[in-house]
Each structure stands twice: as C-alpha cells, then as structure tokens.
Amino acid sequence: MADVHPEHAQLQADRIYLGWQYAMLYPDPGPPPKRPSPGEVPEEPVAVDPAWVRRERLQEDLLNRPLKIVGIFMAVLAVLILGLGVSEVIGWPFVVIGLVATGGVASICGYAVHQGERALRSRIKEQEARADQRRERRERELFDAQEEHAERYREWAAKKEQYDRQLTWYAVAVPDEIDRIDVAGGTLPGWSALITLLGATRLYSGGHLTVLDLSEGAIAKDLIELARRGGDDPLVWVLPVDLPRLDLGATLPPEAFADVLAHVVSVSEEHRTTRDLSFDNAILERVLEVLGQNATINQVTAALRALAQVGDPRDDLRFGLLTATQLERIGTLFGRGVTDRVVIERAWALESQLRKLETLGSEAVRLPPARLRVVSMDRQAGVFGNRVLGTYVATALTHILRQAPASERPWYHTIIVAGADKLRGDVLDRLMDACETSQTGLVLTYRSLTPTVRERLGRGHAAVAFMRLGNAEDARVASEHMGTEHRLELAQLTETISPAVDGLNAFYTSTVANAGRTGPNAQEKGQDDLKEGITESTEWGRSATKAMGEERVLHRSREFLVEPHQLQQLPTTSVIVTHATAEGRQVRLADANPAILTFPKTTLGEFEEVRRVMLTPPELEETPEEDPFPPNLGPPPERLDWRTRH
Numbered sequence: 250m251a252d253v254h255p256e257h258a259q260l261q262a263d264r265i266y267l268g269w270q271y272a273m274l275y276p277d278p279g280p281p282p283k284r285p286s287p288g289e290v291p292e293e294p295v296a297v298d299p300a301w302v303r304r305e306r307l308q309e310d311l312l313n314r315p316l317k318i319v320g321i322f323m324a325v326l327a328v329l330i331l332g333l334g335v336s337e338v339i340g341w342p343f344v345v346i347g348l349v350a351t352g353g354v355a356s357i358c359g360y361a362v363h364q365g366e367r368a369l370r371s372r373i374k375e376q377e378a379r380a381d382q383r384r385e386r387r388e389r390e391l392f393d394a395q396e397e398h399a400e401r402y403r404e405w406a407a408k409k410e411q412y413d414r415q416l417t418w419y420a421v422a423v424p425d426e427i428d429r430i431d432v433a434g435g436t437l438p439g440w441s442a443l444i445t446l447l448g449a450t451r452l453y454s455g456g457h458l459t460v461l462d463l464s465e466g467a468i469a470k471d472l473i474e475l476a477r478r479g480g481d482d483p484l485v486w487v488l489p490v491d492l493p494r495l496d497l498g499a500t501l502p503p504e505a506f507a508d509v510l511a512h513v514v515s516v517s518e519e520h521r522t523t524r525d526l527s528f529d530n531a532i533l534e535r536v537l538e539v540l541g542q543n544a545t546i547n548q549v550t551a552a553l554r555a556l557a558q559v560g561d562p563r564d565d566l567r568f569g570l571l572t573a574t575q576l577e578r579i580g581t582l583f584g585r586g587v588t589d590r591v592v593i594e595r596a597w598a599l600e601s602q603l604r605k606l607e608t609l610g611s612e613a614v615r616l617p618p619a620r621l622r623v624v625s626m627d628r629q630a631g632v633f634g635n636r637v638l639g640t641y642v643a644t645a646l647t648h649i650l651r652q653a654p655a656s657e658r659p660w661y662h663t664i665i666v667a668g669a670d671k672l673r674g675d676v677l678d679r680l681m682d683a684c685e686t687s688q689t690g691l692v693l694t695y696r697s698l699t700p701t702v703r704e705r706l707g708r709g710h711a712a713v714a715f716m717r718l719g720n721a722e723d724a725r726v727a728s729e730h731m732g733t734e735h736r737l738e739l740a741q742l743t744e745t746i747s748p749a750v751d752g753l754n755a756f757y758t759s760t761v762a763n764a765g766r767t768g769p770n771a772q773e774k775g776q777d778d779l780k781e782g783i784t785e786s787t788e789w790g791r792s793a794t795k796a797m798g799e800e801r802v803l804h805r806s807r808e809f810l811v812e813p814h815q816l817q818q819l820p821t822t823s824v825i826v827t828h829a830t831a832e833g834r835q836v837r838l839a840d841a842n843p844a845i846l847t848f849p850k851t852t853l854g855e856f857e858e859v860r861r862v863m864l865t866p867p868e869l870e871e872t873p874e875e876d877p878f879p880p881n882l883g884p885p886p887e888r889l890d891w892r893t894r895h
Contacts, residue, residue: 260779260853262454263425265660265690266446267714268824268839269418269846271740271806272856274863278408282401285394297376309369313362320358327351418848419856421826421839423712428659428685431706432694432824434723434816435716437466439841440667440694442789442822443716446843447692448472448621448665453479453779456661457620459646462757463639463668464696465628470755471787471843476621478782483621485760488638489605489630493612494761497624498645503542505648507533510549512644512676514602516636526675532556532595539578547607550600555579557596605637616761625757636671643676650683660690669693674701685709698723706730712828716841717819724813731811731827737838741805743820746792746842780847789844811836 327348334344423430432443448458449472460469476483486495498509511529536552537544551570555562556579565571571579583592624642626635643666656662664684669677677693684691695702697720707713707730715731718724784790809815811825819825822842827834845851852859 260450260454262456263658263660264420264422264450264853265427265430265663266420266422266450266853267430267443267826268421268446268822268841269851270421270837270839270856271417271738271743272419273412273415273417274860275408275412275415278405278412281405281409282398284402285391285398297373297380301376302373305369305372309365313365316358316361320355320362323351323355323358327355416850416852416859418840418845418851419859420853421837422855423826424828424830425659426710427712427828428688429681429691429693429709429711430714431711432692432714432716433698433702433706433727434718435694435696435824436821437464437468439716439821439824440464440466441468441471442843443694443714443824443841444468444665444667444692445471445475445783445787445789446841446846447663449475449779449783449843451660451663451690452476452481452620456663458622458663458665460621460623460625460665460667461639461642461646462623462625463635463666463671464694465626465635465668467625467755467757468667469623469625469665470757471789473621473623473757474786475779475782478786479778481620482617483623483760484616484619485623485625485757487625487627487757487759488642489608489634490627491759491761492606492638493608493610494614495624495642496610496613497642498648499610499613501645501648503537503544504534505652506544507537509641509644509648510546510599510603512673513606513637513641514599515673516602516633516640529595529599532592532599535582536579539575539582545611546603546609547611550604550607552579553596553600553603556582557593557600559597559600602637605634606641609641623757628756639668639671640673640676643672643680647676647680647683650680650687650689653687655686656688659688661688663690663692665692665694667694668696670695670697670699670702674704677701677705681705681709698726707828712826715816715825715827716823717821718816721813721817724816727816728811728813731825731836732834733811735811735836736808737811737825737836738806738808739820739823739838740840741807743823743840743842746789746822746844783843784847787843789842790847792844 330339330344330347330351333339334341432440435443444460448460448469451458452475460472462469473483473485488495498506501509507530510533511526514529515526532553533549536549536556540548540552548570551562551565552575554560554565555571555576562571562576566573566576626638646664664680666672666680672680681691683689695706698706698718703726713730715727718727816825820840822840824839824841825836826839827836829835846853
C-alpha cells in the first residue's frame, strides 16, 4: 500500500487553497480484543467428582453388605465347628465337612465382594481418564483461544497504527479552470481566516496579492503580519487618511479616468442607467480635455464648479487649480438653454461627489515594490464616503487590468475584494471581465445575498464558497444552490476553535508613509516558515495550539445535511465549497482556519487524490511521470504594478 505523508505535499503555485477537509480513510478499530482467561473457556468438569465416588462406594457397600454378613457368619461358624472338633464334641469327619462347607460359602462371598470392588475401581479409573481428556481438551482450547487472540490483536494493532498515523486534514483547492471565487455569507473573523489562508499560500508560493477591504473590519491584519514576518514589507493604505499617498489611477489616460470618475459618482444612484453614465462620462471627458493630460481630482472639481457656476472661480484661479484660458474654455463647452441647465445640474452633482477624492495622489511618492498591497476603509469615516472610495479603487483597478497583458500563469496575481456587495453590479461585472481577460485571480466576499449578488453568484468559471448565513432567506437560497441531498462531515475541532476567535477586533496601520523593505523576500522561504509564522503571528495559530492539547477533540465529528437551519449555525471558519463538474455539482465542507496547516496530520494533497494513492494496490501502481505533489514553483518574470502605465 502506498505511503503518503504530509511532508510529501508542498505548496503549489497553481493551486488556490480555501480550507481543509476533515476526513478519515480508516475507521476507528475500537478497543483492543480482550485476552481470554481460563474462566472464559466453556466450563467442563476436569476432575472426578468426590461426591460421585462416595455415592458409588456407598452403593457398592450396600450391595456387598449381605455377602459380607454371610461371609463373616460362615467364618464364625467355621471357628465354632473347629472348636467343637478340638473339644471332641463332634467327630473330625463332621468337622472337616463343616469347615469345607463354611469355607466354600465364605470364599464365594469374599470373591463376590472383591469383584464388586474391582468394578468400582474400574469405574473410578474410567472417570479419571475422561477427566484427564477433558482437562487436555480445555487446555488445548485455551491455547487455541490465546493464539486466535494474538492474531486478532496483531490485526487490531496494525489497524490502530494505521488509524493513528493517517492524515485527517486534506486541502480543499479549486479546479484549474476556475478563475473566480465567490464567497457568500460569513462573519468578519471567518473572512479573516479565509483571506489569511488564501493570501498566505499565494504569497509563500511566489504570487502577488491585492486586497480591497470594504468590510471596515481589518480582516487582512493577520495576513499582513505573516507577510511581514516572511520578509515582505506590505503596503497598506487606510482611506481616506492615505488618499494623498494613493497613486492608483494617476497614470490612466483621460478617457479611462473619466470613466472611473463617472462610476464613482454613480455610487449613490443605484438605479442609474447606462445612458446616465454616458452623460456623466461625456461631461468629464470634455472637462479633462480642457485640463490636459495630467489633471488631478481637485482640478476636475474646480472645473466642475466653474461649469456648474458654484462659488467664485477666482478662488480656484488664485490657488492655481485653473488658468484663465481653461476657465474661458469651460464656459463655452456646452450650449445655452435647457441643455445647459441639465449640464449645470449634473456638474453640480459630480462636483459634490468627487470632492471626496480631491486629495487623491497629492502627496504620492515612489514606493518600493511589494507583493502584498492592502487598501482599506477607515471604520471612523462615513459609510457613503467609504463606498465612494471603494468604488474608485475597484474601477481604477479594472482599468489597469484592462491595459495589462494577460499573465502566463493564472492566479499569479490575485485580487480579493472583501465586502463586494457594497459595489454596484456594473462595477463588479467590469472587474470580473477584466480579471478573466488578464488571467488575474479574483475573490469576492459578500456579506449578504442581495438581488445583485444572486444574479452573479457562480456565474462563468467561478466556484462558490458559502460561510455562515445568518439570514434565513440567504440560507434558503444557498441550500437550493447546493442541493439539500448532500451530507457533510463537521469536525469537532472546528466547533471548538471557532468561538475562541469570534472576538477578533483589529485595525490597520498605514505603512505607505514610511514604506521600506526589510529582510529577505518571502518567496525564498519554505513551507516550514509559513507554518511557524502562522503559529507565532496569528490569533488562529495561538488558539489552535491551545486546542491541540485536548486530544479528545482531534478525532470527533458529526454529520449534517445541507439545510437552511444548518447553514445558519455553521462555525465561524466553516466554508462549503461548491462548483459544477461533468459528474454533477461537487460540494465539500472545509475549515478555513489557517492554523490547520501546522497540524502534524495535515496534507496539502486533496482527499480524493490521496485516497486514490493510498488505496491503490502496489502491484497496480504505476511510476508517475511527475510528482503528484510537486514542490513550490517560482514566480514568472512579469509583475503587475498599478503604478506602471501600460
């Protein structure tokens, strides 16, 4: 039988890990077989019963008593006759006849008594022989039982060793053809676990990662600590504080920049049509033509104020935001009358929205390259302002991806958008298309299944991952999506560790103000460094180390059906991964806790492939052309950098 150990499987650059599936190839053999004792062998008498001997002797005595009495009488009579002869009372001829007669009778009685005694001794010897046979048979049966027990114990010991040594946690990865992962439901700690696992495995296998955190919950905090410990110096922007140092989109051409700004304005108007976006885009394009190639946001808002006739344009002239020539050209961009009034209204609306971005890139500096970039929203900022900023970052990333050449390796660069349900549907659609075209991996997490999310859930080459769905309607939709006939196995360890980190509460610290690189590149480090980093740098690792001391939770599990009420009670880190295959929909339950990677019985191989290797008889095994668990692959030469204009 093939032998598979955790160390045989290594991080693979072309695999996207979403969690760990709890499964056991070999069942628990139970307690060891009990050693047989002499008392457990079927009871049979192994010695002659003394009571039986006494009964037999008593019976023989009863039978022989008359003979003994007659014999004794004859002996006494013979003595009497002899005495009479000696005393010459009777003649000697009569004495001889009397002695012969009494002696004969006495001899006959004595012989009969002797025969009875012989028969009794014979019966006793027969019983003793049978008892010896029973004793030998019992000893033989006990020996055979002990031999059988020894064989059963050897079989049990082999199964027990197999059970104890077997892997219990298997990687859950998405198929190669998947280019997007939609995560539906979940809590902030659950997202933190999933993003830490997914991001850490991407970084340590040589990839690049961009996280757009719209959750306001600092869910990438542990991932940042891991990357920093691995030698990288991640770049973290906390908006709107770091807006002046955010140069994302600064190199976009005017047409693309106008499109980005038009989508930013549409944040507050969910039901706007493509015609409305085109109208805003036309206004912004003309304004940017007047301002020139490198126009900033505050110049755009100044031009829109002039177009909307808001405030005194001389203030903008004095601050150098506009020139007299530009102000004159803006005044003649559109005609007069009704159309002019419509333009004024839209320009006013555009200016009121875009002024939230006025400081964008105003203090941009050359930042060192980083393989992990995190753009987050400050939870102290306004909800609407954060939606504006999030839409800007997502749309600007979309345009950069559209201009970038397709990567030679899918998922080499991965973008995670946490809280994607805060973005408009058309913004999500454009981002999905851009990622698919550029071979960029995309992970979208949705807190709730809004109508906009339902329309896009699993669309295209996407896998869907369901986490805890507190809302009953969302749980119903999810169960219908997967099918309620699936039976899943949930490890007790998952239910034990999850509550320990439910209270995760962290915040981001900006790094772009004093960004610099320290230490070696993380891709030069190995899988052991990743395990050590998870154990020491994450809350998940510290909680798992404590739970590992409780052996009772390591081999226990329970099964449940995919039903709405079960989806509402999923542990924090549980994630149900589903995608369509040629054989039907595949549904797997995983634990996204990154600390499981550090467990001694965890493998980066998937359950089905490991089972196939383990259960294949040696004579049927073929020498593989390549290692089924190939080692870490280095990154390709290309790099996607949002500061580089393509």
